[in-house]
Amino acid sequence: MSMLGRWPRRRQLLQTGVAAAGSLLLPGRAPAQGGARPLSGTTLNIACWSSPYAKLLTEYVPQFEEVTGAKVNYDTPSFPIYNQRVDVELSTGGSSYDVLNVTFIYIGRWVGAGWFVPLDPYLKDPQKTPGDWEPDDFLPGATAAFKDPSGKLYAIPWTADIYMAGAARYDLFEKASITMPDTFDGVAEAMKAVHMKDGVPAFLPENHYGWSFIPWLQGFGANVFRDPPEDLTPVLDTPEAITAADFFARLLRDYGPDGVISYTYDQVVATLKAGRANYSPNGQIFLVQMGAKDSKVANTCNFSMCPTGPKGRFPGVATHGWGIPTGSKNKDAAWQFITWALSKPVIRQMVIERGYSSITRRSLIDSPEFRGKLTVNGHDLVKIYLDTIALGAGGYMKYRTIYVYPQVDKQIDIAIQNIASGQMSASAAMHQAQQNSLAELKRAGIKL
Numbered sequence: 001m002s003m004l005g006r007w008p009r010r011r012q013l014l015q016t017g018v019a020a021a022g023s024l025l026l027p028g029r030a031p032a033q034g035g036a037r038p039l040s041g042t043t044l045n046i047a048c049w050s051s052p053y054a055k056l057l058t059e060y061v062p063q064f065e066e067v068t069g070a071k072v073n074y075d076t077p078s079f080p081i082y083n084q085r086v087d088v089e090l091s092t093g094g095s096s097y098d099v100l101n102v103t104f105i106y107i108g109r110w111v112g113a114g115w116f117v118p119l120d121p122y123l124k125d126p127q128k129t130p131g132d133w134e135p136d137d138f139l140p141g142a143t144a145a146f147k148d149p150s151g152k153l154y155a156i157p158w159t160a161d162i163y164m165a166g167a168a169r170y171d172l173f174e175k176a177s178i179t180m181p182d183t184f185d186g187v188a189e190a191m192k193a194v195h196m197k198d199g200v201p202a203f204l205p206e207n208h209y210g211w212s213f214i215p216w217l218q219g220f221g222a223n224v225f226r227d228p229p230e231d232l233t234p235v236l237d238t239p240e241a242i243t244a245a246d247f248f249a250r251l252l253r254d255y256g257p258d259g260v261i262s263y264t265y266d267q268v269v270a271t272l273k274a275g276r277a278n279y280s281p282n283g284q285i286f287l288v289q290m291g292a293k294d295s296k297v298a299n300t301c302n303f304s305m306c307p308t309g310p311k312g313r314f315p316g317v318a319t320h321g322w323g324i325p326t327g328s329k330n331k332d333a334a335w336q337f338i339t340w341a342l343s344k345p346v347i348r349q350m351v352i353e354r355g356y357s358s359i360t361r362r363s364l365i366d367s368p369e370f371r372g373k374l375t376v377n378g379h380d381l382v383k384i385y386l387d388t389i390a391l392g393a394g395g396y397m398k399y400r401t402i403y404v405y406p407q408v409d410k411q412i413d414i415a416i417q418n419i420a421s422g423q424m425s426a427s428a429a430m431h432q433a434q435q436n437s438l439a440e441l442k443r444a445g446i447k448l
Helices: 004-022 052-068 079-091 104-112 140-146 170-175 184-194 214-219 239-255 265-273 284-291 331-341 344-354 368-373 381-392 396-401 405-420 426-443
Strands: 043-047 071-075 099-102 156-167 225-227 231-234 279-283 302-305 317-323
Touching (some): 043 079, 043 331, 052 284, 052 331, 052 344, 079 099, 099 104, 104 396, 140 156, 140 381, 156 284, 265 279, 265 284, 302 381, 317 331, 317 381, 344 368, 396 405, 405 426
Parallel strands (some): 043 071
Antiparallel strands (some): 099 317, 156 279, 156 302
């Protein structure tokens, strides 16, 4: 049954969340009480990249429109297309959007340039934020990324995505008498043991290597920048970085499916769910989908924390959040949408009905509903989730919110593709990435 097919019960629940947002204009009263719809005649233009949360929200937006009277134009393009479009929109002073996702790797650039408004005035105004919305309920580790040096907050996190590991066909691990690997060397040994067993390639991460490769880079003792945010000198051609790139690219080349470097996150999810690839170090919001009802591997999947390297365990922790661009012509209405979209009733329904598993409200993480949804094939992912977020608070993710990181990110992608495809050696590819990154940063005005 579709979500809209259960309108009476859903409407009652969602009005609770929308009523809170509506209290911006009608303090203490739900919009429906007086028959008035507070945003009638208002059009909101909203965009986010095509994450599981963003796509789920598409089904809820009509109910926000019904209760508030707003018309919402909502777009969810792919991650690279979204970032490209929004970066152009913001950098040219556009006013086309009222609510936008603040992408993790662009926080430094978009917030640092003043392209989003601080949200503290809304949070502190009881006429604009209902008391039961509880902004302090959001995970501190998720909100911290959206604060400037003075402590002003520019976005509310809708996800805390963690980098972990999952095996679609763990039964093949068991037949080989091995468990989920905890170390880099253990991964290599496990991939060798299960590769092409039952015709299934062993290894498949997504091809955004500026995300999927970095835990391996740091695990070998290397980094992206020398000492971010103070020293932004790239360090991509150190011996440790070259070793990491060679190790990771060999996993891709030796144990990945044909065309392994072409797989986007959506394609990786589909491939894992179909049982056409086995082990994937990836984002939790993607890996948990292996336990979905339409997954062929729901009864064979298993999970673990990101493996540890010779120098430690450095799982990626990324957060994305809703913000209001300075060019918005409907800022108060935009805030109403944000408070609705991240209200407890709306998020709780996503958890209960659709199994959404990357939430940022601690009270809901502790709820039986969330723990039930994050128990996949008998495996408790809540502990992995919270333990990984705790690791991420250690500061090793600073490289990712540097405003020039996107330029370096592209060079890392190119380097890993060149190594895995056999076009370049690890040494040559990482040296090229280093030189190109230096050139990009100098063009951006960074003094090195």
